[in-house]
């Protein structure tokens with residue numbers, strides 16, 4: 001049974017948050033979107049709270065009368081912990097957290113950070129649900145300008161397979177949970193697309209969709225890190241990304257689950273469909 005509650009979505013201008021807000025509003029659930037830039041606030045039947053993870057007073061204002069929080073952010077521990085603490089102060093009853101393959105002893109700093117956030121959430125005693133999506137198909141869009149310019153893309157994932165998922169499917173799974181949270185208390189869902197994909201597959205699908213060859217140029221994680229920094233990615237993010245791609249090459253992302261279908265009733269988006277929808281960006 002669906003519960004009528006006010007749902008706060010953080011990261012509401014991001015890949016998952018924006019789509020979750022859109023889906024919740026389309027399903028006529030009361031939803032409040034936390035955004036830091038009013039000019040980027042979602043339109044339509046959505047309440048907007050202007051706030052910043054670094055300013056707890058704005059989080060307090062955003063939490064008023066909220067029952068359930070969909071917590072999405074760049075996963076900086078102090079910021080997410082501030083959101084969790086504000087939720088506790090305001091009597092929020094359930095948090096659905098978008099996490100990743102979190103682990104306290106992961107070589108990837110971002111995953112250790114996620115583990116710290118999860119431990120903090122657990123320690124509050126608040127009812128919660130964790131989502132562990134595989135890598136987002138939307139990450140491929142970062143390759144689009146390079147593919148468009150050079151008909152090739154560099155990547156340090158070797159032949160590693162990835163159960164890539166469309167962020168819109170992550171949002172759909174999150175929407176199913178935040179609208180009936182008590183059914184999902186204490187659960188962890190592993191969210192993936194329908195297939196295991198290598199970057200060779202990406203090059204093949206782009207080749208077919210664009211009608212000209214697209215080459216996957218294999219580089220090392222160290223080369224990848226340097227390229228990301230050269231492109232303006234902050235060093236800590238480049239470090240975690242390069243480490244994550246190195247792990248992908250070793251099979252770390254070669255996992256699939258049926259959780260999206262179980263939660264939403266829909267088969268998640270495939271690589272081919274995703275690229276067909278976004279092909280203009282690559283051409």
Ligand SMILES: NC(=O)c1ccc[n+]([C@@H]2O[C@H](COP(=O)([O-])OP(=O)(O)OC[C@H]3O[C@@H](n4cnc5c(N)ncnc54)[C@H](OP(=O)(O)O)[C@@H]3O)[C@@H](O)[C@H]2O)c1
Nearest residue numbers: 011012013014015016052053073075099100133134135136
């Ligand atoms: N990318 C992947 O492949 C992948 C895979 C598995 C898990 N994840 C997890 O997914 C989460 C990221 O989700 P996403 O990709 O949907 O995020 P995203 O697209 O990067 O969006 C981040 C959101 O956070 C907002 N934000 C950033 N700093 C803020 C601040 N100080 N105050 C308020 N809002 C702030 C951004 O607002 P602005 O628009 O104003 O910047 C934006 O709405 C992370 O936990 C990550 O570990 C990602």
